Amino acid sequence: MKTSGAFRERLQEAWIELRSNPGRSFLQALGVMLGVASVLGGFSISDSQRQQSERLFARLGGIDKLNVLPTDTVYQGTPSALQNANRGLRLEDAVMGGQMASAGAVDAVSVINQARARVRSEFADQEREVSGIGADYAPLNGYQIEQGRDFSSHDYATGAPVVILGSQAASVFFPTGEILGKTLRIGDVPVTVIGIFAEKTFRFREGQNNIFAWRNRIVAVPSLLVAARMEGDLYHRLDRITFRIPDLEAMADFSKELSSLVTTNHRLQSDFRLDDVYKRMDRRRSQGDVYNIVFMLSGVLALIGGGMVNVNIQLASLKERVREVGVKMAIGASGSEIFKAFMTEALLLTMLGSAAGYAVGIAFSWVITKSIGVPMAISPLSFVWATALAVVFGFLFALYPAAKASRQSPMEALRYE
Amino acid sequence: MRIIETQDLNKIYGSHGNTVHALRGVDLDIQRGEFVALTGPSGSGKSTLMSILGCLDLPTGGTYALDGVQVEKLSGADLAAIRNEKIGFVFQQYNLLPKATILRNVELPMLYAGVPRKERRQRALELLERVGIPDKANTLPGALSGGQRQRVAIARALANRPALLLADEPTGALDSKTGQEVLALFHELHAQGNTVVLVTHDPAIAALAERRVEMRDGLIYDREELAA
Numbered sequence: 264m265k266t267s268g269a270f271r272e273r274l275q276e277a278w279i280e281l282r283s284n285p286g287r288s289f290l291q292a293l294g295v296m297l298g299v300a301s302v303l304g305g306f307s308i309s310d311s312q313r314q315q316s317e318r319l320f321a322r323l324g325g326i327d328k329l330n331v332l333p334t335d336t337v338y339q340g341t342p343s344a345l346q347n348a349n350r351g352l353r354l355e356d357a358v359m360g361g362q363m364a365s366a367g368a369v370d371a372v373s374v375i376n377q378a379r380a381r382v383r384s385e386f387a388d389q390e391r392e393v394s395g396i397g398a399d400y401a402p403l404n405g406y407q408i409e410q411g412r413d414f415s416s417h418d419y420a421t422g423a424p425v426v427i428l429g430s431q432a433a434s435v436f437f438p439t440g441e442i443l444g445k446t447l448r449i450g451d452v453p454v455t456v457i458g459i460f461a462e463k464t465f466r467f468r469e470g471q472n473n474i475f476a477w478r479n480r481i482v483a484v485p486s487l488l489v490a491a492r493m494e495g496d497l498y499h500r501l502d503r504i505t506f507r508i509p510d511l512e513a514m515a516d517f518s519k520e521l522s523s524l525v526t527t528n529h530r531l532q533s534d535f536r537l538d539d540v541y542k543r544m545d546r547r548r549s550q551g552d553v554y555n556i557v558f559m560l561s562g563v564l565a566l567i568g569g570g571m572v573n574v575n576i577q578l579a580s581l582k583e584r585v586r587e588v589g590v591k592m593a594i595g596a597s598g599s600e601i602f603k604a605f606m607t608e609a610l611l612l613t614m615l616g617s618a619a620g621y622a623v624g625i626a627f628s629w630v631i632t633k634s635i636g637v638p639m640a641i642s643p644l645s646f647v648w649a650t651a652l653a654v655v656f657g658f659l660f661a662l663y664p665a666a667k668a669s670r671q672s673p674m675e676a677l678r679y680e
Numbered sequence: 681m682r683i684i685e686t687q688d689l690n691k692i693y694g695s696h697g698n699t700v701h702a703l704r705g706v707d708l709d710i711q712r713g714e715f716v717a718l719t720g721p722s723g724s725g726k727s728t729l730m731s732i733l734g735c736l737d738l739p740t741g742g743t744y745a746l747d748g749v750q751v752e753k754l755s756g757a758d759l760a761a762i763r764n765e766k767i768g769f770v771f772q773q774y775n776l777l778p779k780a781t782i783l784r785n786v787e788l789p790m791l792y793a794g795v796p797r798k799e800r801r802q803r804a805l806e807l808l809e810r811v812g813i814p815d816k817a818n819t820l821p822g823a824l825s826g827g828q829r830q831r832v833a834i835a836r837a838l839a840n841r842p843a844l845l846l847a848d849e850p851t852g853a854l855d856s857k858t859g860q861e862v863l864a865l866f867h868e869l870h871a872q873g874n875t876v877v878l879v880t881h882d883p884a885i886a887a888l889a890e891r892r893v894e895m896r897d898g899l900i901y902d903r904e905e906l907a908a
Contacts, residue, residue: 272791276780283779590775593736594836595764595792597757673763674736677775 270607277608281615284580291576292616294569295657298562299620299649304627305558306645311632313551314640315467320544322465322475324405327511329518330538331356331504331525349532354486354499356525357397360506365520368513371399373505374486378493380450382482384436391432393449393482395489401460403505406481411443411458414485422487424454429481430462447482452492454484468636511541559648566652569616570660573609577664588668589676602669609661610654617653621646683747683843683875684710684733690741691728691898702728703739704898710877712843715870717886718879720895727848729895730879734767734846735759747843764792768837770847774829776821782808782832783817789839807835811865827858834865838874845869845876851885863888 281288320326333352354374361372374397382391394400398419401408408427418425426447433442437456445456460483463475490499506521508514518537525535581588588601596604625641632639691703702725710716720726731737732744735751738759744752747766754762768789769775776785786804795803808814811831813824821829830850837845847866851859863885870876870890878889886892894901 268797269794279779279784586775587777590777591788592760593734593763593769593775594789595760595840597760597792599757600760600792672737673760674731677736677771 273604273607274611276604277611280608281611287576287580288612288615291569291573291612292619294565294572295613295616295653296620296623298566298569298656299617299653300623300627301565302559302562302649302652303621303624303641303645304631305561306555306648307624307628307639307641308631309551309554309558310642310645311628311637311640313548315637316544316547319465319467319474320540322405322463324403325507326541326544327507327509327514328403328540329506329508329514329521330540331360331506331521332536332538333500333502334534334536345530346532349529349534350498351500351529352502352504352525352535353528354397354490354501356528357501357504359524359528360504360521363517363520363524365513365517366506368508368510368517369506370509371403371507373397373400373403373507374501375400375503375505376486376489376494376496376499376501378489380493381448382436383448384445386438387436389435391480391482393484393489393493395486395493396483397486399507400483400505403507404478405463406478407461408458409461411456413458419485419487422485422491424452424488424492425457425484426454427458427460427481427483428456429460429479429483431476431479432482433459449482449484450493452488454488466636470636514539514541559652562649562652563656566656570656573612573657573660574663577605577661578667581664581668584668585671585676585679588671589673589679592671592673593677598669602665605665605668606658606661609657609665613653613657616657617650620649620653624649681712682709682745683712683714684708684877685745686733686742687744688742689729689732689739689744691725691732691737692740702898703732703742705742706898706900708893708900710844710875712875713870713873715867715876715890716878717889717892718877718895719881719883719886719892721881724895725898726879726895729900730846730848730877733844733877734769735762760792764789765840766843768834768839768842768845770830770833770837770845770850772849772852774821774826774833774853776829776832776836778821781818781820782813782824785821785832786835786839789836793840795840803839804835807838808832810838811835825858826854827861830854830858830862831865834862834869838869843875845874847876847878849880850878851880851882859885 331352357372357374360366361369376395378393378395379390380393382389382393398416401413414425414427417423426449428436436447437445442456442459446453447456460481463478464473465475466473490496506517508517518539522537526533529535591601628641629639686706686708689703689706693700693702706729718726718730732739735746739752743750746762749762751759751762783804786807787800790800790803805817808817811834813828813831816824816828821832824832851862854862866876866878880886891902
């Protein structure tokens with residue numbers, strides 16, 4: 264065939280062939296279908312899981328964060344004089360960190376120092392964790408003010424005796440609902456409630472516990488208030504500093520510089536650790552990649568199995584078709600034309616099998632994600648992968664029967680009974 | 681003008697002492713427009729000669745020119761093109777493609793020749809009309825009688841206006857009445873200027889041909905020569 268419509272003609276020919284042998288064609292397409300379904304469904308399931316954890320991190324206030332946390336330097340024995348003299352993670356570290364050369368990439372810094380204290384209202388009296396927070400803490404941790412107001416810069420600078428409550432804390436200490444403006448005693452310090460955070464919820468799967476429930480227990484006051492009046496801590500020690508760096512590329516440089524700065528500040532003792540949320544996330548993601556590889560492998564195995572079945576079926580059916588090939592050759596089909604006809608048939612089978620595989624894979628993913636209660640996600644790339652694999656293996660396994668058919672002698676093929 | 685011109689055609693099957701010498705130096709000339717019957721008992725080499733004349737197989741020795749083209753040295757793809765353009769085959773068992781419609785069966789040689797779709801379709805319909813089955817274009821071969829199938833095969837053979845119609849026992853599978861009709865069609869086509877080579881073992885059919893060539897033990901004799 265020499266015309267530009269040759270491919271279409273071959274496709275038509277292939278369609279006639281497949282349609283007249285529905286059983287055989289179905290068996291041949293089955294392997295492709297399973298392979299495609301396995302890759303697509305598997306990818307979709309791990310994509311769905313991954314998107315769910317990305318949603319979690321987004322709710323946690325984003326993944327572009329670098330945390331600095333204090334660690335113990337003394338595990339055993341008596342601390343040395345130097346270790347004793349070290350003052351730990353301080354506000355100074357946060358301030359200086361925000362002023363470093365590479366800090367241009369930092370768009371928010373949050374600090375927190377915690378204290379345990381008795382918290383009392385006219386309705387409740389409980390031992391609670393009290394969080395002394397810095398300016399960017401609320402946005403960085405995904406808290407939003409629902410009622411009242413946020414701390415002002417004046418509150419932060421002076422360590423004003425004001426408090427913002429999480430939704431759970433608010434309902435415990437003020438069950439009547441009149442909250443703003445009321446007074447709460449934290450230890451010996453009377454503080455005024457100026458705001459309430461919106462309730463935070465996140466469930467990994469439908470029907471599971473709210474994994475953010477503990478965050479609604481927060482009792483937040485300005486950081487300085489904790490340092491000055493609850494802990495009596497002259498040095499304003501912190502329990503965590505968080506830098507937000509939207510440009511993840513800049514993260515590595517920043518954390519290197521920060522690490523050396525804090526080490527210097529701490530008299531060369533590494534009594535802190537850096538926790539790169541993005542890296543942590545990335546590790547989780549690479550775990551997801553492992554699943555993807557497993558799914559892809561099972562898809563490839565299905566395709567190889569299906570491919571071998573195809574080779575067998577094609578070789579067996581070749582016996583029935585020898586005469587047909589001989590006739591085609593007698594009326595002018597060249598070997599390459601026969602080869603192309605067989606390959607076109609394989610291509611059409613692959614396409615039909617893939618289409619069925621899409622449907623099965625999507626159904627598969629839908630059932631699984633539904634049963635674990637995660638919203639289903641399918642990326643277009645999964646389709647590309649699944650199809651590409653199916654086409655590659657379909658092509659490879661079609662080569663041998665097609666070559667064998669095309670190399671027959673027309674005379675012998677015609678005489679074949 | 682000569683359509684077929686062979687010189688000293690030899691064909692040896694097998695190797696290493698276990699050989700069959702099917703053709704032993706065949707010299708055969710066939711002019712354009714001739715109707716030649718090729719006869720001979722089985723084992724005489726007529727199938728072998730037919731395969732070589734039809735460019736389905738190559739001779740071991742000798743030369744063969746078909747319509748001015750030397751074919752004994754051609755590659756497989758070139759032979760396919762020659763078969764496509766210059767030869768129309770009609771077989772005893774019709775050899776239609778069972779899954780394709782009558783129309784597609786007739787179109788197929790034109791498809792391989794790269795004839796545009798519209799032209800192809802039109803010519804196929806014309807040919808079906810010419811062989812006397814204009815209304816069966818969209819049926820499958822299985823629905824036709826033997827005589828009708830053979831007519832379709834003839835239409836297919838004519839598709840690319842071949843230089844040579846090569847028929848191998850075309851009436852062998854038909855009852856005598858239908859056989860006569862198909863034979864009449866061949867004579868009609870001959871009258872219209874086609875060159876026909878008809879392989880048969882039936883002396884009655886051979887007798888109707890313009891020229892009879894008989895094969896014996898790998899050699900050919902014109903009927904006139906034998907009589908002399």
